Amino acid sequence: MSSRSAVQLSAQGISQYYGRFAALDNVDLDVRQGEFLTLLGPSGSGKTTLLMILAGFLSPTSGKLMEQGVDIIKRSAEKRNYGMVFQGYALFPHMSVADNVAYPLRIRKVAGEERLRRVKHILEVVGLGAHMHKKPSELSGGQQQRVAIARALVFEPELLLLDEPLSALDKNLREQLQTELQRIHRQVGTSFVFVTHDQGEALALSSRIAIFNHGKLTQVDTPENIYNRPDSRFVAEFLGKMNLFPLADLTRSGATASGRCGSSVLHALAPNPLSAAQPTVLAVRPEHMELHNECPTRDGYNVMAAQLTDKVYQGSSIHLALKVGGDASPVNLSVPGNHPGALMPSGAPVWLSWPVQQSFLLQA
Ligand SMILES: Nc1ncnc2c1ncn2[C@@H]1O[C@H](COP(=O)(O)OP(=O)(O)O)[C@@H](O)[C@H]1O
Ligand SMILES: [Mg+2]
Structure with missing residues (x-):
C-alpha cells in the first residue's frame, strides 16, 4: 500500500x-x-x-x-x-x-x-x-x-x-x-x-x-x-536488539558525527544538527557488526577492540557477548555456528567492525 x-x-x-x-x-x-x-x-x-x-x-x-x-x-x-x-x-x-x-x-x-x-x-x-x-x-x-x-x-x-x-x-x-x-x-x-x-x-x-x-x-x-x-x-530496544555506545566530545562534520568511546573514535550518520542538551549514544543493529581476529583496516567502518566474555549456543547460530572500552554496555552479536569467533575461548581479544552508514545517534 x-x-x-x-x-x-x-x-x-x-x-x-x-x-x-x-x-x-x-x-x-x-x-x-x-x-x-x-x-x-x-x-x-x-x-x-x-x-x-x-x-x-x-x-x-x-x-x-x-x-x-x-x-x-x-x-x-x-x-x-x-x-x-x-x-x-x-x-x-x-x-x-x-x-x-x-x-x-x-x-x-x-x-x-x-x-x-x-x-x-x-x-x-x-x-x-x-x-x-x-x-x-x-x-x-x-x-x-x-x-x-x-x-x-x-x-x-x-x-x-x-x-x-x-x-x-x-x-x-x-x-x-x-x-x-x-x-x-x-x-x-x-x-x-x-x-x-x-x-x-x-x-x-x-x-x-x-x-x-x-x-x-x-x-x-x-x-x-x-x-x-x-x-x-x-x-x-523494543523492536529487536541494538548495541549502544555512549559518545563523549561529540563533533559534527557534514552529515557525520564523531565521538569518543573509551580509546576509540566512532562515527555515525547525523543528518540533523546535534542537540547540545543531552548526551548521545551511537546505535547499531547486531546484524551489521562483524567479528575479526586481527585489527581490520576498512574505510567507512567503525573499528573497536573487544574481549569475548560469553557464548550461548543457539543451534543455527551462536550468541556472543563482548566487553568493550568506555562506558558501553556489553555488545551482543550472533554469528553462524561455523564462524571462527564461535571457536574462540572466552577472554580472547577480538576486533569489531561495522559500517558508519549503519550507525546512527540516539538520545541516551
Ligand atoms: N476502565 C479503566 N479504569 C482504569 N484504568 C484503566 C481502565 N481501562 C484501562 N485502564 C488502564 O489504562 C492503561 C492502558 O490500558 P490498555 O489500553 O488496555 O493497554 P494495552 O491494550 O496496551 O495493554 C492500563 O494501565 C490500564 O490498566
Ligand atoms: Mg490490550
Missing part, C-alpha cells in the same frame, strides 16, 4: 484519563485508506484503549476523530460501520459457522439470497468454504478465529479493528494465520487497524507501525524505517 494513500480516519489530540492517570496522552494518528496499521507497545501502553475509542465503545476525555471532514467522536459504534475482532473468538456456540457469519447481515436486514451469497463469498476468502455447516466447537482455534474475521468482514465494513486476534493461538498456528491475515487484507482491500504486543508480528504484517509507550504515541512509520531508524532508545 502506498504511503501516500488518502487519510481515511484521523485521530487528533486523543486523551483518555482515569482519575489523574493518562491511559492515552494527546495521541495524533491517521489511518490511511487500505493500509494495515499496527498499534504496537508493551502491555498497558494504551493500545486497546485507542482501539475502543476508534470503534466507538469508549468516549475519550478529549480529542477528535475526523472522517471526511466530520468529527465522529460522538457517533455510536453501530453507526460507524466498523468490523471488530477480539482475542477471544466470541462466536455463538449454538449457531453454525454460516449463521455466525450471517449474523451482522441479519441485523442489517440483508435479504436471504444476498445474505447467503455474501456469507459464502467471505467464507471462501478466509478459507472455510467447506465448513459452513459446522458448529464452532467442531473447529480448531485458528479456524474459529477465521470465522470471527469473516463475521467482521461480511458486511463490508469501512475499517476492520483487530485486538490481539492471534495472541491466544500457539506459535505455529499464529504464524500460519499471520500469512492468512495478510492475504485476506490484500484480497478485501479494507483498512485494518491491528493491535499486538508482538514485535515480529508487527514487522511481518504491517504497512505502518505505530509504537505506544505509557499512553503516548512515540513513533509511526513503515516497518523498515522503524527498524532501521528508530528515533528513540525505547523504540530501538
